[in-house]
Amino acid sequence: MTNNEQIQITKDKEKRIKIKKSGDYLIELNSKGAEAIISGSFLVNKSNDLNINLIIHHKAPNTRAETSLKAVGKDRARIKLVAKIVVDKNCNGVNSFLTERVLLLSDKARAEAIPDLEIESDDVKCSHAASVSSISEKQIFYLMSRGISKQKAEEMIVEGFLEN
Amino acid sequence: MRFADKKTSKKDPFAKQNYRHGFSFSTDNYSHIIKPGLSKKVVEEISHIKQESQWMLSLRLKALKQFEAKSMPNWGADLSEINFDKIHYYLRPSDKQEKSWKNVPAEVKETFEKLGIPKAEREVLAGVKAQYDSEVVYGSLKKTWERDGVIFLSMDEGLKKYPDLVREYFDKIIKSGDNKFSALNTAVWSGGSFIYIPKGVQVKLPLQTYFRINASNAGQFERTLIIVDEGASVHYVEGCTAPNFSENSLHAAVVEIVVKKGARCQYTTIQNWYKNIFNLVTKRAYVEAEGEMIWTDFNMGSKVTMKYPGFVLAGKAARGETLSMALAGEGQHQDTGSKAIHLAPHTSSSIISKSISKDAGRTSYRGLVNIGPKANNSKNTVVCDALLLDSKSRSDTYPINKVFNSKVEVQHEATVSKIGDDQLFYLMSRGISEESARKMIVNGFIADLVKQLPLEYAVEMNRLIDYEMEGSIG
Numbered sequence: 001m002t003n004n005e006q007i008q009i010t011k012d013k014e015k016r017i018k019i020k021k022s023g024d025y026l027i028e029l030n031s032k033g034a035e036a037i038i039s040g041s042f043l044v045n046k047s048n049d050l051n052i053n054l055i056i057h058h059k060a061p062n063t064r065a066e067t068s069l070k071a072v073g074k075d076r077a078r079i080k081l082v083a084k085i086v087v088d089k090n091c092n093g094v095n096s097f098l099t100e101r102v103l104l105l106s107d108k109a110r111a112e113a114i115p116d117l118e119i120e121s122d123d124v125k126c127s128h129a130a131s132v133s134s135i136s137e138k139q140i141f142y143l144m145s146r147g148i149s150k151q152k153a154e155e156m157i158v159e160g161f162l163e164n
Numbered sequence: 165m166r167f168a169d170k171k172t173s174k175k176d177p178f179a180k181q182n183y184r185h186g187f188s189f190s191t192d193n194y195s196h197i198i199k200p201g202l203s204k205k206v207v208e209e210i211s212h213i214k215q216e217s218q219w220m221l222s223l224r225l226k227a228l229k230q231f232e233a234k235s236m237p238n239w240g241a242d243l244s245e246i247n248f249d250k251i252h253y254y255l256r257p258s259d260k261q262e263k264s265w266k267n268v269p270a271e272v273k274e275t276f277e278k279l280g281i282p283k284a285e286r287e288v289l290a291g292v293k294a295q296y297d298s299e300v301v302y303g304s305l306k307k308t309w310e311r312d313g314v315i316f317l318s319m320d321e322g323l324k325k326y327p328d329l330v331r332e333y334f335d336k337i338i339k340s341g342d343n344k345f346s347a348l349n350t351a352v353w354s355g356g357s358f359i360y361i362p363k364g365v366q367v368k369l370p371l372q373t374y375f376r377i378n379a380s381n382a383g384q385f386e387r388t389l390i391i392v393d394e395g396a397s398v399h400y401v402e403g404c405t406a407p408n409f410s411e412n413s414l415h416a417a418v419v420e421i422v423v424k425k426g427a428r429c430q431y432t433t434i435q436n437w438y439k440n441i442f443n444l445v446t447k448r449a450y451v452e453a454e455g456e457m458i459w460t461d462f463n464m465g466s467k468v469t470m471k472y473p474g475f476v477l478a479g480k481a482a483r484g485e486t487l488s489m490a491l492a493g494e495g496q497h498q499d500t501g502s503k504a505i506h507l508a509p510h511t512s513s514s515i516i517s518k519s520i521s522k523d524a525g526r527t528s529y530r531g532l533v534n535i536g537p538k539a540n541n542s543k544n545t546v547v548c549d550a551l552l553l554d555s556k557s558r559s560d561t562y563p564i565n566k567v568f569n570s571k572v573e574v575q576h577e578a579t580v581s582k583i584g585d586d587q588l589f590y591l592m593s594r595g596i597s598e599e600s601a602r603k604m605i606v607n608g609f610i611a612d613l614v615k616q617l618p619l620e621y622a623v624e625m626n627r628l629i630d631y632e633m634e635g636s637i638g
Contacts, residue, residue, distance in 0.1 A: 122557065129576060130574075
C-alpha cells in the first residue's frame with residue numbers, strides 16, 4: 001500500500017504538490033529559484049491509518065518551500081505526520097516553512113506529529129509549527145447559539161479546517 | 165597495585181601544554197585510583213570500599229549486565245570515540261569526608277580557591293557541597309535548614325544514614341535499564357547529592373553543588389536523588405567546570421527527583437565542562453498532583469552533550485517546565501531538549517529551548533511530548549529558537565509529539581535564524597562596535613532564560629557568553 005514518490009524541482013520552477021495518501025515523499029529543490037508549495041488535507045476515520053513521511057530537501061540557494069499538512073482523526077484513527085526540512089551547506093537565501101495541524105475528534109484516535117529541521121546554512125529563514133488539539137468548545141458553542149446542531153457544527157468546523 | 169595506580173597524571177604530557185584554565189594539579193594524592201576498565205570485579209570493589217549493603221551491590225551488578233547487553237545509542241550524537249576500557253571508574257581524593265575547611269588537602273583547596281567557592285559559600289549560599297572528582301570532600305549546610313529537617317548530603321552519606329529512604333526511591337524514577345548510560349551510572353555511581361525536604365518546608369536560598377573533573381580519564385558518575393515532600397519547595401543549582409586534558413573523559417550522571425503533592429522543585433544546571441568531555445546525562449522528575457518541576461538547563465561546555473531532562477506529570481494538575489539553553493562552538497555537539505510525559509488530567513507543561521551555534525558547532529533540539537489517554541484537558545507548548553552565527557554551523561530540531569487523547573492542546577514552534585543585518589546596522593548606527601552589537605544581540609536572545617538564574621549565575625552567564633563571542637567576527 002505504501003506510496004513512494006520523488007519529485008525534483010529545477011531552476012526557477014514553481015510547483016504545487018498535493019499529497020493525497022500515505023507514503024514516503026521526497027521533494028528536492030535542486031537549483032536556484034526553485035519553489036514548492038506542498039499541501040495535504042486528510043480525514044481519517046474508523047480504524048484507518050495515515051502515515052506520511054515527507055522530506056523537503058533544499059539543495060540550492062534561494063529556494064523556497066511552504067508545506068502544510070492537516071489531518072482530522074475520528075473514531076479509532078491513527079495519524080502519523082513526519083516531515084523534515086533539510087537545508088544543505090552553502091544554501092543561503094532559503095525560505096522554508098512547515099506546519100502540521102491535527103484535529104482529534106475522538107478519545108480513541110491517536111496522533112503523532114514530528115516536524116524536523118536540519119539546517120547547515122546561516123542565511124536562511126526556516127520555521128515549523130505543529131499542533132494537536134480538539135475542536136474548541138467556544139467554536140461549537142458559537143455555532144450552536146446560532147441554532148445549528150452540535151453534529152452539524154462539528155462537521156462545519158472540520159470542513160473549514162481541511163479546506164484552504 | 166589494585167588501588168594505587170599513581171601515574172595517572174604523568175602519563176599525560178599534554179595536560180600541561182594545552183593548559184588554559186590554570187586549575188589543574190597532579191592527582192598523586194588520590195587515596196584510591198582503581199585501574200581503568202570496567203568489570204564485575206571493579207563494581208564489587210567500589211561497593212566494597214564504600215561498605216555498601218547487599219541490595220546496592222546486587223543492583224550495581226544487575227545494572228552492569230544491562231550496560232553490557234545494551235548497544236550504543238546511534239540516534240543522536242557521535243559517541244564512537246568513547247573507550248570504556250580507558251576510563252577510571254572510581255577515584256577518591258582523601259580517605260574520609262572532611263568536616264572542616266582546615267583539613268581539606270591543600271591542592272584541593274587551591275583549586276576551589278580559584279573557583280571562588282569558599283567566599284561564595286560563606287556569604288551567600290545556603291549550603292555548598294564541593295565535588296572534587298568522585299567524592300564530596302567538603303560540605304556544609306546552614307543551621308537553619310538543619311533545624312527544619314532538611315537533609316543535604318552526598319549520596320554515599322545519604323545511603324549510610326538514611327538507608328530506608330534511599331532504598332524507597334533509588335532506581336525508581338529512572339530504572340537502571342532505562343538506557344545504556346543510566347545502567348553504567350547505576351553500576352559504578354559515586355558521589356552526587358541526596359536531598360530531602362520535609363513537608364511544608366520552603367528552602368529560600370538555592371542549594372548548590374560544584375562538580376569538578378580533575379583527573380585525566382576520570383569518569384564521573386554522580387547519582388543525585390532529590391525528594392521534595394508535600395507542599396515543600398527547593399531550588400537546587402549544579403554548576404560545572406573542568407580543566408583541560410587531552411584524552412576524552414566521560415561524565416554520565418543520573419538525577420532522580422520526586423516532587424510530592426503541591427511541592428515545587430527547580431533544578432538548575434550550568435554545564436561548562438572542558439571541551440573534551442562526553443556528557444551523557446539522564447534526568448527525570450516524577451511529579452504528583454499540583455506539584456511543579458522546573459528544569460533550567462544551560463549547556464555550554466563539553467565535546468558532546470546528550471541530555472533531555474524530563475518530567476512525568478503523574479498527578480492531577482501537575483505542572484512541568486523546561487528552560488534549555490545550548491551554545492556549541494568548534495568541535496562541539498549539544499544534543500539537548502526535554503521530555504514531557506502527561507499521565508493525569510489537567511496537567512500542563514512548557515518547554516523553551518534556545519540554541520546558539522558558531523564556528524562549525526552543532527546544536528540539536530530533541531524532544532518528546534507524550535499525552536496519555538487519561539490526560540484530558542492537558543496543555544503543552546514547545547518553543548525552539550535557534551541562532552546560527554556563521555555559515556559553517558548547524559542547527560537541528562527533532563521534536564516528537566504523541567497524543568492519545570482528544571481534549572488537549574499541543575503546540576510546537578521552531579525557528580532558525582541568524583543575527584539580522586538590520587539589527588546590526590541599527591546598533592552600529594548608534595556608535596556601537598560590531599563586536600559589542602553582536603554580543604548584545606546574543607545576550608538579548610537568551611535574556612529570558614538567564615533571568616531565571618540566581619543573580620551571581622546570571623552575571624557569570626552573561627560574562628561567559630561575552631567571552632565565547634569574543635573575536636567571532638569573521
